[in-house]
Amino acid sequence: MTWTPSRALRRLTVATALATYLLVVMGGVVRVSGSGLGCGDRDQWPLCHGGLLPPLERTALIEFTHRWVAAIATGLVIALAVVVWTRYRNVRWLRNGATAIVVLFIAQIVLGAITVEFNLPSGVIMIHLANALLLLGALVWIAVTTATAGSARARPSLGTVRLAGVAVAATYVLALSGALVVDQGAGAACAGWPLCGNGFQFSAGRFADINLLHRVVAAIVVLLLGYSMVKMRRARPGDRALRLATLSVTLLIVAQVAAGALLVDQHLPAAVRGIHLALASALWACVVVSAVIARGVTSTEVAGGTRLDRSLAARVAAS
Structure with a gap:
């Protein structure tokens, strides 16, 4: 039984990767613009200076945008994990990849909380970005692999x-x-x-x-x-x-x-x-x-793992 990713799954993986990229960028913009407390101290979260909408101030708008991008990325990561674990759990590499993404995302949230709680301690900024790039890289890998699954590219x-x-x-x-x-x-x-x-x-x-x-x-x-x-x-x-x-x-x-x-x-x-x-x-x-x-995407995903289909294996052997 071969596995073919649905169009919805392909779009979801791409959307999640793009949202995570925007989250990484917005996190950097918050840092370089000094907007970390643009919506007031952390006790006001999720409000912004006591309101549901931010005031028309640069730092407040930047921080509020960052919060919304983070919320969207979180929702997409959860949706991707749920879809994979419920509908594609027999595709081992995809299931393991989704699990790794959830772990990295949780770690990112924890590191972000530590960064705010201890006012940007030395070393945490670097670890925070390092983890963010791993998360982005994992999502890009899943998105590209899913998009090209079953294609006949030879290695x-x-x-x-x-x-x-x-x-x-x-x-x-x-x-x-x-x-x-x-x-x-x-x-x-x-x-x-x-x-x-x-x-x-x-x-x-x-x-x-x-x-x-x-x-x-x-x-x-x-x-x-x-x-x-x-x-x-x-x-x-x-x-x-x-x-x-x-x-x-x-x-x-x-x-x-x-x-x-x-x-x-x-x-x-x-x-x-x-x-x-x-x-x-x-x-x-x-x-x-x-x-x-x-x-090269030279394999067809099947329930329980990955293997070469016969026709594609013949192409690889001949190349």
């Missing part, structure tokens, strides 16, 4: 598949190095770009070292991503989805580098910091998309 070479995995890991490390800069308050430690000082001097001091470390990691990861995207695209030149995904990664890399330089040049304005975070999250998601597609 590329083992080396290319491994390179895709390295690209995902490297992008995650890059995001964590950026989170470390935010966590330590080292964003303004290097006044120049691409290095510190006047732009061509090395760092001086611990905070500048952290900032420069992020830039060195970024340079290495950019080169690695450029190489890996070319290799994946060449592995299946006729795959339109993979071509679009790798092109998106390339464009996001360029945009992210430009945003990073502008961030330094403009002395860390909140708007550019928000854009920088949004681009970083989008880059992470697109790298995951590229890696999932590059691995």
Whole structure:
């Protein structure tokens, strides 16, 4: 008995991934704009300054929007888990993936509560973002795998598949190095770009070292991503989805580098910091998309697990 995901399930997975992306971005906007208490202290939740609607103030509107995005994302994650556990519980990878997403989401809520309760303690911001990216990556993986289930894409070479995995890991490390800069308050430690000082001097001091470390990691990861995207695209030149995904990664890399330089040049304005975070999250998601597609969807999901159907197995063996 083969498994074919319904159109409703595919749409639900995509909607949940998009809502989670917006939640990650809005969380960053709240942080960089100083809007964490835009609706008053935590005792007023779910009200905003004592009312059901926020006042027409920037911080209140930002925080209130963040709350609504969080509510929508929570509802979608719950809906996805319920649908999978009730209708697709025999599809092992999907059931396990939905369970992992629920665990990550609960952890995200707990970390968010700790962040508010203890007024942004050092280390928690970084862990909070690290968990958020894992959650987003898991949802993107499920969305892409579900959308491409049953397609006849053949796997590329083992080396290319491994390179895709390295690209995902490297992008995650890059995001964590950026989170470390935010966590330590080292964003303004290097006044120049691409290095510190006047732009061509090395760092001086611990905070500048952290900032420069992020830039060195970024340079290495950019080169690695450029190489890996070319290799994946060449592995299946006729795959339109993979071509679009790798092109998106390339464009996001360029945009992210430009945003990073502008961030330094403009002395860390909140708007550019928000854009920088949004681009970083989008880059992470697109790298995951590229890696999932590059691995090839060569199997048909069946009740109790995954196996190759005969016709597709023959294609893989012949390739």
